[in-house]
Amino acid sequence: MRLAVFVSDYKITVDTLDRLKAEKLGIILVGNGVYHTTIKENGNPSPLLKKSANFYVLSEDLETRGISSSNISGNIKVITYSELVDLIFNDYEKLAWL
Amino acid sequence: MATTKLGFIVQRPPYKSENPKLALTHAIASQSVEVYLKEGDLVTADIAFIGDGVLNCIKNQKAMDIYKLTSTETHIKMALLLDLNILVCKEDLARFGLTENDIVIDAEEFGAEMKTKVVPFSEITKMMEEVNHLLFF
Amino acid sequence: MGKLTIGCFSSLVGSMTLDFAVKLCAAAIDKGHKVDFWVSGNGTMLSIKDQRAFKDYSALEKPLKELMAKGLNVTACEACAEARGYHKDNTMEGFKRHSMDWYLASAFDADRVLHIGGE
Numbered sequence: 001m002r003l004a005v006f007v008s009d010y011k012i013t014v015d016t017l018d019r020l021k022a023e024k025l026g027i028i029l030v031g032n033g034v035y036h037t038t039i040k041e042n043g044n045p046s047p048l049l050k051k052s053a054n055f056y057v058l059s060e061d062l063e064t065r066g067i068s069s070s071n072i073s074g075n076i077k078v079i080t081y082s083e084l085v086d087l088i089f090n091d092y093e094k095l096a097w098l
Numbered sequence: 099m100a101t102t103k104l105g106f107i108v109q110r111p112p113y114k115s116e117n118p119k120l121a122l123t124h125a126i127a128s129q130s131v132e133v134y135l136k137e138g139d140l141v142t143a144d145i146a147f148i149g150d151g152v153l154n155c156i157k158n159q160k161a162m163d164i165y166k167l168t169s170t171e172t173h174i175k176m177a178l179l180l181d182l183n184i185l186v187c188k189e190d191l192a193r194f195g196l197t198e199n200d201i202v203i204d205a206e207e208f209g210a211e212m213k214t215k216v217v218p219f220s221e222i223t224k225m226m227e228e229v230n231h232l233l234f235f
Numbered sequence: 236m237g238k239l240t241i242g243c244f245s246s247l248v249g250s251m252t253l254d255f256a257v258k259l260c261a262a263a264i265d266k267g268h269k270v271d272f273w274v275s276g277n278g279t280m281l282s283i284k285d286q287r288a289f290k291d292y293s294a295l296e297k298p299l300k301e302l303m304a305k306g307l308n309v310t311a312c313e314a315c316a317e318a319r320g321y322h323k324d325n326t327m328e329g330f331k332r333h334s335m336d337w338y339l340a341s342a343f344d345a346d347r348v349l350h351i352g353g354e
Contacts, residue, residue, distance in 0.1 A: 016109050019223075084262065085239075085259070085263045088239065088347050095231075095347060097352065104339065117276075120353070126335075231347075232348075234350065
């Protein structure tokens with residue numbers, strides 16, 4: 001399945017994401033999930049970013065939290081709400097908000 | 099005639115959050131959805147308890163006696179009575195030191211024929227692949 | 236064009252999750268998609284009319300009314316609303332109230348379902 005998982009928290013309280021299997025996995029960082037893109041706790045990038053997935057982050061939620069999209073590494077695509085709608089309809093068939 | 103399959107995935111323990119109860123009550127609502135659909139069309143609901151969510155399934159809950167609230171156990175039994183497919187992750191039960199003896203397996207007192215199925219996570223993955231839409235609680 | 240069904244169970248005030256959901260509804264409608272929006276649990280707080288729009292609290296009545304005018308179909312879980320003292324007479328105009336099967340019926344012919352759980 002082509003599955004898009006929305007991550008809206010920095011501290012994830014469930015381990016579901018580690019166990020999900022998908023032919024194509026997208027991780028969409030929204031809300032406080034956007035901190036995964038830049039915060040380096042004790043100098044280390046978020047372990048979430050080590051997953052084999054396509055990463056996206058919502059630009060409006062980055063800006064809301066004072067994070068510039070220019071600081072986002074190239075493997076994370078910065079998207080708008082409008083682009084998120086296209087992702088939902090065109091790239092993934094199932095959606096999960098954890 | 100068409101059928102849409104929904105997968106309800108419960109990943110949090112009961113009571114502190116309303117999520118698990120709402121997963122069950124919404125899944126149970128699949129039994130009355132026909133009023134909105136054309137004749138022959140169906141919505142089915144499979145429910146899977148994973149992670150900390152398996153704690154919802156512990157039997158002998160006394161929420162009604164103590165807080166006058168329908169227990170999650172009763173909601174699970176209602177779902178069994180309505181023939182919903184309920185899966186409980188075997189690995190997560192084991193992680194908590196729980197066995198089939200500790201959880202709601204049937205609702206015979208309600209007249210339910212359906213039973214809870216304790217399955218490996220791989221079976222739950224299969225269910226997630228087979229349904230049309232996923233709802234995580 | 237497709238149909239997106241969004242369910243949101245989070246409170247209006249506190250997490251900004253409903254703010255996200257409403258903005259996503261707007262973006263989808265702007266692209267010509269049909270959107271059904273279901274609120275349940277604490278999310279039913281969204282249905283109350285005449286909420287004062289302080290700058291310190293999420294206030295979504297205005298954008299929601301604009302979206303309803305553009306075709307957004309928005310419904311609250313009636314039992315969840317009544318349990319919280321949100322009655323029909325203080326529900327926003329155009330905001331429907333139904334039992335939970337409405338959400339499942341909406342999912343029946345949806346191309347995509349985004350279910351956002353609550354607290």
